[in-house]
Amino acid sequence: MYWPITALGALAGMLLASIPGALLGGLLGQVLDRRLDLRSWADLRRRMQGATGPREQQLLFGLLGRLAKSAGAVTAAHIQQARNEMRRLQLDEAAEQLAIAAFTRGKSAEQSLRRPLRQRRANRALAEELLRACWRMAWAGGQVAPAQYQLILDCGEHLGLQRDAVLALGAAYARSNVPLMASAAAEQEALRVLGLSAEAAPAQIKQAYRRLLSRHHPDKVAGAGASPAQVRAATDKTCELHRAFELLRNRRDFP
Incomplete structure (x- = not known):
């Protein structure tokens, strides 16, 4: 039975508008109880505290x-x-x-x-x-x-x-999970994935990463009517871009 907010809603409705208010408050409270999956006062307390029940x-x-x-x-x-x-x-x-x-x-x-x-x-x-x-x-x-x-x-x-x-x-x-002492070869490969030269500044790395991420994002590819295989390829590319960016950010120590 879903009831914490239902009970509170009914009580508030009763105080504000007698029986009709209690009925309406209870109905609205039940909707919230079901939506939030609340079955007890303990559930409500955890929800308010952000705890994991x-x-x-x-x-x-x-x-x-x-x-x-x-x-x-x-x-x-x-x-x-x-x-x-x-x-x-x-x-x-x-x-x-x-x-x-x-x-x-x-x-x-x-x-x-x-x-x-x-x-x-x-x-x-x-x-x-x-x-x-x-x-x-x-x-x-x-x-x-x-x-x-x-x-x-x-x-x-x-x-x-x-x-x-x-x-x-x-x-x-x-x-x-990116090795702190990534090899120079790994750094060069990360730069290649992002289409950058060895002299690229942090701002250029961030810009290239965001631009390529936007171009290859699976949601964007899927929205263009791509096949499942193309969506999977876009997902793989997105992961590759993410790993390359994290390696460069870790190796060159920028936020």
């Missing part, structure tokens, strides 16, 4: 399972990252078992993510927490696969975040 934890580990599998195969690094998330959340034994089950279900890719993510659009803090965990899982293997990259962008869209905001959340994890 049991249902959010189930969603989180389902997402992590989906991301791990989308890379092609679930590796030991992915499983270890899931355990790291359990420790970060300080889950007890019972909660860990539920998280493991959610992770396993997520690997099957049978459940749609659209509805549960859209239900959490109103909580920006929770949305960002979920996406940061997704980026940590995606980078667990040392490199984000194109399918993982697109899945995170899709999740961000369902959560109501702009693409740039989603990428910004993953930037720190990308930088931490």
Whole structure:
């Protein structure tokens, strides 16, 4: 039964307009309870505090399972990252078992993510927490696969975040996975990907990255009526651009 905001709405409506107001307030409250997936006062309190409750934890580990599998195969690094998330959340034994089950279900890719993510659009803090965990899982293997990259962008869209905001959340994890002493050959390859010379200044690197990212973004290609193969190629190119930019930013130390 959905009832926290329903009860508050009915009470406020009663105080303002007697029985008709209570009915209207309760109806509007029920709409909000359903949209936000609130089933108790504890759920409402967690939502207001930006905390991760049991249902959010189930969603989180389902997402992590989906991301791990989308890379092609679930590796030991992915499983270890899931355990790291359990420790970060300080889950007890019972909660860990539920998280493991959610992770396993997520690997099957049978459940749609659209509805549960859209239900959490109103909580920006929770949305960002979920996406940061997704980026940590995606980078667990040392490199984000194109399918993982697109899945995170899709999740961000369902959560109501702009693409740039989603990428910004993953930037720190990308930088931490680029070798600090990348070879000169790797730097030259990154410059080639961005179409730049060795003398390119940070501003020129940023400009080239944004220009190419806009040109090759999968959404733009798909909107032009491209085939699935062309969309996949655009996703691969986007990942390549992202890795090249992060390598140069890390090696040349600019924000």
